[in-house]
Every structure is written in C-alpha cells, then in structure tokens.
Amino acid sequence: MSTNSPLALTTLNIATRQSPLALWQAEYIRDRLLALYPELTINLLKIVTKGDKILDTPLAKIGGKGLFVKELEQALFSREADIAVHSLKDVPMQLPEGLMLGVYCKRASPTDAFVSNTYSTIDELPQGAVVGTASLRRQCQIKAYRPDLQIKTLRGNVGTRLGKLDAGEYDAIILATSGLQRIELDARIRSELDIDTCLPAVGQGALAIECRTDDAQILQLLAPLNDDKARIRLIAERALNRHLQGGCQVPIAAFAVLQDDSNANNDAHGNNDSGDSLWLRGRVGTEDGSQLLKFEKRITLSGSQSDKEAQANQLGIDVATLLLDNGAGTILAAIYQSDE
Known part of the structure; x- marks a missing residue:
C-alpha cells in the first residue's frame, strides 16, 4: 500500500447517480482509492440523470441507458468531476470525444437473478x-425459454422494483445478481438464471471508471484498480455490441470467458480467469422470443496485454459478423423502427 499519492493531486471528485446501488459503487471505488492514497480527499458529486426522472416509459423509447450517464459526462467535461463510476452495462458503446473508460474493475457475478x-x-x-x-x-430470452409467460415493463431503482413485486404487481421480477449482492439484498435472490437460458448483458457485473482522455494524472492514480483479465473479456463483449450498432437497451447479449486448455479452473460464470483461450458467445433476438440467434467463437490469445486486447476486440467483431450474416441486422432494424 502506498502512503503517498504519486501525484500532486489532493482532492478527487467522483460523479455518481443517487440511487442506492450507484452510491454503493461510487463509495466502493472511493474506499479502494483511499486504501491506496489515504492522504486524498475524495468527494461524491451526486447527480440526478434524465433516466432517473422518467420512470413511466420503457428505456428503449427514450433513448436507452445512455440517459443514465450523460449528466455525469457533462460533469467531467465541466471539470466539476474528475471521474465517473458506472455499472458497465449502462455505458453506451460509443463515448463522447475526450472521454474514455480508464478502468475496468474485476467482475462480480454476471448473471440475472x-x-x-x-x-x-x-x-x-x-x-x-x-x-x-x-x-x-x-x-426476448425468457420468452424464448417460456413463451407462455407475460412480460411487463418494470422501471425504477432496485427498491422501487422490489416494492412493486411485494405489492403483488408481478409473480416474479428479474434483476442483476451483482446489484442485489452489492446492496446486501442477497436474501431476495431465489435463484440465478442459467447463463445458457439467459446470456448476460454486455458488461453485466462489472464496474467501469470514466475519465478524460487528456488527464494523465488521473489515469495514473486509477491504474491499480484495473483488472487486465476482466478488461480483455469486456473489450470483446463491447466490440460485439458496437459492431452491431447496438445500444444498451436492445435484445443483444454477449458473454466472454477466459479459459485454460483443460477448462478445469473456471467456475460456471467464467470468473476464474486463468488461461489464454477467449470464448465469446453472442445472441440477438426478437422481443417476443420467436427468433433467438446464437453464435460463438473461441480464439487463443498471444502477445502483450495490448495485443490481447486487440485480439479480443476483433473476436467481438467476428461474432457480431456471424450474427449479422444470419439476420441480426433485420431483427435490430425492426426494433429500432418500432421505437421511433
């Protein structure tokens, strides 16, 4: 542990949404940084986003989950904030010029609860x-698995959603496992959906830190929080989504796993990243689940970290291309047209 920051920086401002889960995420990053640099003063800049204000409309109708990060990014541009902490699955595939994801943290459970x-x-x-x-x-994946079920839109923070379940509006709800675990609501999880039944969202379970591309001091400060193996997996997933020109709120799923040759050191979620074989699965489906395209590819990584990241990016493009060659573009175009 360092007792002195390597930088002249004395104060760090973190932009975050105000939901309990978002605050947990920001506080987690704050505490990790304070453990490294106890002399730092770290403040949380709590922001209400457009996505937090509009709760009666499906996200796809109002612009997708990018609505949860735009105001945080504005705080970075204005220099009110030095970094913004996000759940990676909420981060759009294309970032504004001048901003970057400086850190991919070690991934928690990627499953749906x-x-x-x-x-x-x-x-x-x-x-x-x-x-x-x-x-x-x-x-789309639940309807493909159980066509008889009725899917009803559910918005709001975790507490709001659980409240609607408890009020009897739903027989069950589906939430991210990691989100419930982070705010100590594990007891509400009755089971985790099998990944083969419901492939995770791009980046689900991972935290990312957004910062300015020209802020070398901040990037140096954040470097110890980066997880190289998670970064490789997440780059592959985001490359797939980007090549599909998908947003965050579309029926696209992608999940990458690092494996060794024997596959003996990987748990069911692919979290024991011990090998250099990268396996990426991708899915695109119709909203009613009547079509669900599934493609995957494995590659052997080699070279430096930057080489492996480039190979992971290409893997994402390759699996996206397989999906597009088999009708994903038509499915997504129909969904985008229905949202206009």
Missing part, C-alpha cells in the same frame, strides 16, 4: 405468470 415471493425458479412459474423486467435482452 430470479426474484419472487412465491416461486423458487423460473421453471416453477405457472403458465401465464407475470414477470417484470426493463430489459429487452431478458425479455
């Missing part, structure tokens, strides 16, 4: 049961 007061698994739900989610990705 099944939450219900009556049923333990998605398989136990009776025919016609009402399931709440704000995600078209979850909707």
Whole structure:
C-alpha cells in the first residue's frame, strides 16, 4: 500500500447517480482509492440523470441507458468531476470525444437473478405468470425459454422494483445478481438464471471508471484498480455490441470467458480467469422470443496485454459478423423502427 499519492493531486471528485446501488459503487471505488492514497480527499458529486426522472416509459423509447450517464459526462467535461463510476452495462458503446473508460474493475457475478415471493425458479412459474423486467435482452430470452409467460415493463431503482413485486404487481421480477449482492439484498435472490437460458448483458457485473482522455494524472492514480483479465473479456463483449450498432437497451447479449486448455479452473460464470483461450458467445433476438440467434467463437490469445486486447476486440467483431450474416441486422432494424 502506498502512503503517498504519486501525484500532486489532493482532492478527487467522483460523479455518481443517487440511487442506492450507484452510491454503493461510487463509495466502493472511493474506499479502494483511499486504501491506496489515504492522504486524498475524495468527494461524491451526486447527480440526478434524465433516466432517473422518467420512470413511466420503457428505456428503449427514450433513448436507452445512455440517459443514465450523460449528466455525469457533462460533469467531467465541466471539470466539476474528475471521474465517473458506472455499472458497465449502462455505458453506451460509443463515448463522447475526450472521454474514455480508464478502468475496468474485476467482475462480480454476471448473471440475472430470479426474484419472487412465491416461486423458487423460473421453471416453477405457472403458465401465464407475470414477470417484470426493463430489459429487452431478458425479455426476448425468457420468452424464448417460456413463451407462455407475460412480460411487463418494470422501471425504477432496485427498491422501487422490489416494492412493486411485494405489492403483488408481478409473480416474479428479474434483476442483476451483482446489484442485489452489492446492496446486501442477497436474501431476495431465489435463484440465478442459467447463463445458457439467459446470456448476460454486455458488461453485466462489472464496474467501469470514466475519465478524460487528456488527464494523465488521473489515469495514473486509477491504474491499480484495473483488472487486465476482466478488461480483455469486456473489450470483446463491447466490440460485439458496437459492431452491431447496438445500444444498451436492445435484445443483444454477449458473454466472454477466459479459459485454460483443460477448462478445469473456471467456475460456471467464467470468473476464474486463468488461461489464454477467449470464448465469446453472442445472441440477438426478437422481443417476443420467436427468433433467438446464437453464435460463438473461441480464439487463443498471444502477445502483450495490448495485443490481447486487440485480439479480443476483433473476436467481438467476428461474432457480431456471424450474427449479422444470419439476420441480426433485420431483427435490430425492426426494433429500432418500432421505437421511433
């Protein structure tokens, strides 16, 4: 542990949304930085975004999850904030010029959590049961798995969503496992959806730190928080989504795993990143689940970290190309047209 910051910096301002989960994320990064640089003064700049204000409309209708980061990015441009902490799955694939993701943190559980007061698994739900989610990705995969279920839009922070479940508006709701775990609501998780049933969102379970590209001091300060192996996986996933020209709120799923040759050192979530074989799975589906395209590819990584990141990026493009060659573009175009 360093007892002195390597920089002349004495104060750091972190932009964050005000939801309990967003504040947990910002406080987690603050505490990690303070452990490294105890002499720093770190402030949280709490911001209400447009996405937090509009709660009665599906995200796809109002511009997607980029609405949760725009105001934070404005704080970076105005230099009110030095960094912004995000759940990576909320970060648009294209960042404004002058900003970058300086850090990809070690990934937590990437899965989707099944939450219900009556049923333990998605398989136990009776025919016609009402399931709440704000995600078209979850909707299309759940409908592909259980066409009989009714999907009802669910917006709001975690507490709001759980409150609607408890009020009887839904038989079950689907939330990110990592989000519930981070704010100590593990007890509400009845089960985790199998990754083969519901492939995760791009970047789900990972935190990222956004900063200005020209701020070398901040990048140096943040460097110890970066997880090289998570970064490789997440670059592949985001490259797939970017090549599909997908936003955050579209029925696109991607999940990358680093494996060794024997596959003996990887858990079910691919979190024991011990090898140099990168496996990327991607999916695109219709909102009603009637079509669900699935493609994957494995490559062997080699060279330096930057070489491996370039190979991961190309892998994302390759799997996206497979999806596009088999009809993903038509599916996505129809969804974008319906949202206009």
